[in-house]
Amino acid sequence: MSGGRVGFCLSDKKRKRMNLDAFAVFCEGHGVDVVQIDLTRPLVHQGPFDVIVHKLSDVIVEAEQDSQSQQLLANFQSYVSAHPATVLLDPLPAMTRLLDRFASYRIMSELRESLRDWSICSPPYLEIHRASEPPSIQQAMMTQGVSFPLICKTRVAHGSLSHEMSLIFSGGGLEDIRPPCVLQSFVNHGAVLHKVFVVGDRHFCVERPSLKNFPSGACDRKTIFFNSHEVSKPESNSDLTALDGQTASRAPPSSEAVAALVGELRVQLGMALFGVDLIISIHTHTLTVIDINIFPGYEGVPQFFSSLLSHIESVLDQRQAGGGPSAATTGL
Incomplete structure (x- = not known):
């Protein structure tokens, strides 16, 4: 060459x-x-x-x-x-699509069928396009299978504001959302995030801290506002990542399953430089895709x-x- x-x-x-x-x-x-x-x-x-x-x-x-x-x-x-x-x-169109969480979450949902054999899924989610009353949002949540607690994320998946998220525990907490945004069911995952970094036909998996487990019945809790970038830094030392006396499971995701996911995403996205945020449900042990990132930082690779x-x-x-x-x- x-x-x-x-x-x-x-x-x-x-x-x-x-x-x-x-x-x-x-x-x-x-x-x-x-x-x-x-x-x-x-x-x-x-x-x-x-x-x-x-x-x-x-x-x-x-x-x-x-x-x-x-x-x-x-x-x-x-x-x-x-x-x-x-x-x-x-390609610019592919990058532009991933800047919109509405679009990227639809991609994640569409992958569920083709990756079912690998026990890979994405949490139920709801697109909130405009300001609505909490009862109507809860009705839409029921239709989409979204349950409390849930994570609220901005629609735009870029910039400092995109890392500002909230963990909402009840219908009253829906007063705190600022549309347009995405509501995504929170999955207890033992405070461990697996970040997959893709570079062409190679990929690398790096473990990071993540949010601790929260019981589904904690409806009396106030909304927790947090910065996902701060929480998941390699050196993060946050109360939100401390497991309250529990021991985090450190078993990495199946390398075969991650390879299958990356291969499918490369075809679907038409991209070579991207990242995938994965968690493993402590209840079902299902590999769960919670976000796709454009040209990530590749820290730890x-x-x-x-x-x-x-x-x-x-x-x-x-x-x-x-x-x-x-x-x-x-x-x-």
């Missing part, structure tokens, strides 16, 4: 978090040239690019309200349209640099062999 030119279009925060400078040095040793893309400058003067790796979540979300972000996104899309041979990791470069090289190989952007972009 000959070397290629790869543009990275990331926010300053994302660049620092993944240590793009160090990754560029790593790639240089393998004949791959990494270029940092500045969205405020014409891309045609920064190219050409064989591959563009990006996380335009900020821009996509802000473009709904901000004209400057709309222009930046339009400029990026115009460049991509004018250069169809450039492979995009990942020591092989991230080599895995990402390996996927980029496979994309470049397919591109040079005439495989086309669509085949390479999916990482299949």
Whole structure:
């Protein structure tokens, strides 16, 4: 394989978090040239690019309200349209879909049938589009099989607000929700979260702290507001993750089941860089998908640099062999 030119279009925060400078040095040793893309400058003067790796979540979300972000996104899309041979990791429509929890939870629900043999499921959920009275919400919950306690999450799955969640125990707590949002049945899972990080045809599973168990009859509890990012940090030490004298089950999820899930999601999403949040029910031992994440942080994945470069090289190989952007972009 000959070397290629790869543009990275990331926010300053994302660049620092993944240590793009160090990754560029790593790639240089393998004949791959990494270029940092500045969205405020014409891309045609920064190219050409064989591959563009990006996380335009900020821009996509802000473009709904901000004209400057709309222009930046339009400029990026115009460049991509004018250069169809450039492979995009990942496709903008796929990324945009995962920014909407309504859409991503529908994907999770649709996967249940194809993954039933692996005992993989997702919790019942309810989309709340607009402000409604608690009795009507509870009626809709019954229809959808959503039960207390439940987790309330914002519809937009990006930005600091997307990590602000609440754990609601009763009908009275529904006064605390702010539509549009998703209500998802809470599954007791022993305070252990399994984060799966996907890089093309490779994936890695990392254990993190998570919310402790709550009894289903705790209807007298007040709503608990929390930041999911803070709760599930590797070094998290929160009262919300302490198991009240119980011992957490540390059995990892079945590697075969996780591989089946990742394979199915890669096809359904058409993406190569994403993460999946998994929990294991303490009652049914079912592997439960609670969220899908765009281009996550990959913290705790020591092989991230080599895995990402390996996927980029496979994309470049397919591109040079005439495989086309669509085949390479999916990482299949």
